[in-house]
Amino acid sequence: MPIRYDKTRAVVEGHAAVEEAGDLAAWLIAGAARKVDLAACTGMHAAVLQCLMALTPHVTAAPQDETLARWLAPVLVLPEDPPPAKPARRRRKVAA
Amino acid sequence: MTIQPFGPQPFGEHPFPRGPAPCPRVLVVDDTLTVRLYCAQLLAREGFEVAEAVNGVEALEQALEQDFDLFVVDINMARMDGYAFLAEVRRTPALQAIPAVMLSTEAAEGDIARAYQAGANFYLTKPVDPERFVATVKLMTGVPCR
Amino acid sequence: MPLKKPAPHAPPPAEANAEMAQLAASFVEESRKLLEEAGEALLALERDPDDGQAMGALFRAVHSIKGAAGLFDLPALVHLVHAGEDLLGAMREGRLRMDSGAADALFEGLDHVGRWVELFAAQGSLPPELMETARRYAAIYRARLAGLEGAEGAPAPAAAAVRHAWADAAGLPEGAPLVTIEYTPDESCFFSGDDPLRIAQSLPGLVWSELAPREPWAAPEAFDPYVCNLVFRLVSEAPHSEVEAHFRYMPDAVTIGLRESEPAPDPEAPKAPTGPLSPLAVELIEAQRRALAEHPRGGAHVAATLRNVAAALGLPVPPEEPAAAIAALLATAPPASEPEPLAIAEGSATRSDTPAERTLRVEQAKIDTLMNLVGEMVVAKNALPFLARDAEARFGSRELAREIKDKYAVIDRITRQLQSAVMEVRMMPVGDLFKRFPRLVRDIARKQDKLVRLEIEGEATEADKNVIEALAEPLTHILRNSLDHGIESREARLAAGKPETACVRLAAAQEADRVVIDVTDDGRGVDPARVRAKAIERGLIDEARAAQLTDAQAVQLVFLPGFSTAETVSDLSGRGVGMDAVRSVVERLGGTVTLESRCGEGTHVRLELPLSMAVTRVLTIDLGGQAYGIPIDLVIETVKVDPADIRRLKSAEAIVLRDAVIPIARLRSLLGMEPHPAKLESVLILRLGHATIGLVIDDFGTCMDIILKPFAGILAHMSGFSGSAVLGDGRVLLVLNLKEML
The missing domain is CATH 1.20.58 (Methane Monooxygenase Hydroxylase; Chain G, domain 1)
Structure with a gap:
């Protein structure tokens, strides 16, 4: 169960697959102040990413997975105190 | 100096006495009516006199009959294409000094190289950016332009 | 239909709109013409793939459409046409051969473009979802090109030309060439199992990425998570081919470009001034260096250009020697004074007249x-x-x-x-109508796997526009019948000792004041026995009568309403319209249709029509005090006959006129009126088809021109009359349809 829904918070763990997108979108639309915790998220399907981009829930924790965080940083508003060892957030990344 | 956008200028106040012909004549050579019409509209709006030809042969005929200050030439045309037209122009003493800009959808380096080989002075790609097009024509005909 | 960019010094909106509308109208009209040319050239190429002239014409037509469409906001149209042009370019250069598969795909693409042009003409824009179709065809064309490249290992020329503007702003490292990719997954890609994010993340050599919504996000209530609305901009340092391979299953969703490092600056070139010289001016002056390199001895055009540029920029006249002039212009600091304002330049030149039209186009x-x-x-x-x-x-x-x-x-x-x-x-030439038939014949023949050659003759024959236009449907139907039922399968033709390729001839000619159109095929012909049987089965005729008919008469039964020889309803023959529909259209136009057939050898349908149909000349006749009209072209002569000279043969009547026996009919009895004995009978001698017949009436009237109005509404099906006209004195004249009556 990659997404666990609390009262006002969805906790995404592991890889969120395409099937999750429908539920997540419905849940996010149903309440205005709903939040998402991505700390334990290691990857997500593009459809899930779309939900986050389109419905702009407050993200309480950025993914600890560095690669994923780098992809998400430009398009989502991630919390200021990120997981450790995350490189400076920039709109663009230039890998080595 | 008062600016009179239209109508005759008072004689003594002619804005650019040292400029070339006050009303440059441009020949647009393109087999696509819509493109000719578009170029003609843009240039007529800026006060240019515009003539049109649908291929190189027709363009040569007109060029030999009338004075032009610039050729705007497409590449792909039936009968005589833009390259052949320009090559002919550069071979013809009466025409060889007339600047020419090539206007084409081809953006490959090979096409551009061929254009300069044939005798183009400049190369613009379609779709035409109107501002760039008008500014180019002004520069190439000596019409004051920033 | 906005232009891509507002024009500089845009004229007042009304004028701009008028110019825009004129431009759009010109584009529509021109595209129609170009599409027609493209279609013809494509047909020619299909017959002979080595027809270089047709190839050139086709390429130019498609190229022209693309060039003109680029002026409007028509991304789908441009996308499709562009891909088509790439394919045709490869064919023109001989790298790829035209085959029937490619021709099919190109035909379909052209059809779409044609529809889109009409849509644009009607609405001024195209719905964005057309991009789907455009991508589909672009994929088909690219797949053919890709097949070619796979075989030859050549780099994709089209891809190399792509240049992504965003890459310039991305702050990428200079030096090594980089591959730029714009990946716009299909909206429905989630349903085919794609995860665009994973595809993007796993791109080899990825050095830079940007992710954005393709369209602004919908309101939350309208948001559909399963419609992909993402666009990925990616930069890779992997080789082009590797990137291409990564996206090989979605070639249409990506454009791949090369970002080459800036060319090393020419050490001898003086540094371009960073002053007020516009980048365009610098570019233009630099370009002269290149122009000069190609024409080292000539260069008069280079010198002239440089002089003009100097004049335009208000710089001093440069040296005559071009190389020195280039250096001088690039080196000279521009004058301190501000350049002349543009408005003055505008005022000095007179507005040119719009180019004169040689022909007048009238709605x-x-x-x-x-x-x-x-x-x-x-x-x-x-x-x-x-x-x-x-x-x-x-x-x-x-x-x-x-x-x-x-x-x-x-x-x-x-x-x-x-x-x-x-x-x-x-008047317009029938060629305008015939043009559509090669395509029709080709399509039907291909569907049925028949080989058919269509020969067209007499395209220059002219007739009234209404006649030509009204003929489109009947002719289409006749040709379809011919291909569906007349032309045999290839095997059957070979078995019958005929050439495998069938021939259908469509010929037009003018005969006096009529147009004659012949449609001839060398198929199996109409089988009189089958026609008889079908007519009896349909209850159109009884067996005894059918047996009396000659074969030539029997085949005419196909013109009876309710008759159709189609054994199976194919999608080709259309909505069950039979030859009776053909006949009624042709007769409404004042024409005739005849059919001759030789079983096993072929069918010949002949349409004869008046050149024009707007005004009909009629002879008025009097019958019981009421005036009727009879089309004058049916009347051979008028005679007065002593009733005693009318011979009775059984129940029929006839007169002898100059040794010919002419059967007669009485209009009164045809219309169910009481007989009206007269001292001398007035008889109209008429020609109906190939028969001559006398018609007894009360009295002759005069000749007059009338505007024949067909009956509308409930009167439309009234048989016996072809329409009515209002006379000069206000009376209504009913025009008889004698062909139907007799």
């Missing part, structure tokens, strides 16, 4: 109005003979009557000239 509605007015004039003119008669009969002034008749003659002559002048304008 058809205007010609129609003119035609209607001429028609009314004809009718008004017809009132004059009545007026002359009144002058004489009621007011006793023979002189006035003669004068009116004289004036009538003058007006009559002018009206006729006017009429023929307008007719002339309305």
